[in-house]
Amino acid sequence: MVNPFSDIINNEFKSIFNNAISAILEDDALTVGCTLEYGITKYENCVNCLYDPIGQKSSNRFQDGGPAPFPFGTICPLCNGNGKRPIISSENVNLAVIFEPRQFLEMSTPVNTADGYIQTVAKKAMTPKLQRAKEIIVSTDISGFFSHRYQRVSEPFPIGLGNNEFVICMWRRSG
Ligand SMILES: [Zn+2]
Numbered sequence: 001m002v003n004p005f006s007d008i009i010n011n012e013f014k015s016i017f018n019n020a021i022s023a024i025l026e027d028d029a030l031t032v033g034c035t036l037e038y039g040i041t042k043y044e045n046c047v048n049c050l051y052d053p054i055g056q057k058s059s060n061r062f063q064d065g066g067p068a069p070f071p072f073g074t075i076c077p078l079c080n081g082n083g084k085r086p087i088i089s090s091e092n093v094n095l096a097v098i099f100e101p102r103q104f105l106e107m108s109t110p111v112n113t114a115d116g117y118i119q120t121v122a123k124k125a126m127t128p129k130l131q132r133a134k135e136i137i138v139s140t141d142i143s144g145f146f147s148h149r150y151q152r153v154s155e156p157f158p159i160g161l162g163n164n165e166f167v168i169c170m171w172r173r174s175g
Pocket of ligand 1: 077080081
């Protein structure tokens, strides 16, 4: 019997496939707004107290103009006396999100263990951002059925026909 799909994966088909995914990934197409969370990327001096550079902690003195005045010699309520505050950085991006494990692309995890997982599909250029991201928040009505926050559990890996223009990432529900 002749396989009806023989010879279907020609250059034209590859081009159609890649164009189709590109179209899905347009910002106003099937993507949803997501926030990539990069975790703590730096620390900055607390705005509410004076920093003690020798003791490397709060000097327990209020910084004029700070948002939460406190008595001299007591613990700053904003930084709990640390003197520094972690800066958590994040970035909003649009990604195609696959919520349904049966539709997962190129998945090695058995589908019946995939509950609580999602996949994101992005253009290859997004790879460095995905690699930096520790968590993702999916801000869509769809995610109302799920937890909004997911932890990254895979490196972004390439998909596509021929030229690997896209990357997939796996995320696990984390909160
Ligand atoms: Zn402080």
